Amino acid sequence: MSLEAFSDEALLALAARGEEAALKELFRRYAGAFLGLARRMGLDAASREDVVQEAFSKIWQKAREFDPRRASARAWLLAIAHHTTVDHLRRLEARPKPLEPEEEAEAFDLPGVGLDEEGHLNRIRLAQALKRLSPEEREVIEVLFYQGYAHQEAALRLGLPLGTLKTRARRALARLKEELREA
Structure with a gap:
């Protein structure tokens, strides 16, 4: 039986009953979005894959907890991915740091104008652009994108x-985009 026509809510209900095929279909639909979320939150490729695997393990374990009256399946799935990524980032932060700091100057040797091999803005340009934002704008960017809080959590925190x-x-993202364009 093909599950492609099933809604996300129906797939979660099937997964709650132990239907592995439903979880596979959810994986097919959402793994890319989960990977993109983890990438935007700053994880490397190996960590992104770990986070996706951990998120789907949690979905499998918690599918019975899904309540369609409280949230859509998409929102519930993405919340699990977000929280799993934040947890992973916090575990990385808790690890001991190397004694000798990495030299940031090496980042200037990356190929392209301010881009690294994967086409991402290099960290130094981004750090410089962040410094040019107001303290309020910088704080919002840090809480949402570097610390990984959801909007509601960030609002409470701030x-x-x-x-x-x-x-x-x-406003902060628009200013940051403008600063990066000018840099």
Whole structure:
């Protein structure tokens, strides 16, 4: 039986009953989005794959907890991926750091104009652009994108109304884009 026509909610209900094929279909639909989320949150390729595997393991274990009255299946799945990525980042932060810091100057030797081999902006340009933002804009960017908090969590953490946080985030991202274009 093909599960392609089933809704995400129906697939979660089947996964809750132990149907592995339903989990495979959810994996087919969402693994790419989970990988993209982990990439945007700064994980390397190996860590991204670990996070996706861990997220789907959690989905398999917690499928019975899904309640379609509280959230859509998509929101629930992406929340698990987000929380799994944040947990992974926190575990990485807790690891001891090497005694000798890496030299940031080497990043200037990357090929291309401010780009590394994968086409990502190099960290030094990004750090310089972040320094040119206002403290409020920088704080919002750090909490949302570097610490990995969801908008509601970030609003609570910063003591801001959700709408204010979202407005600052939009402005901060627009300014950051402008700063990176000029750099």
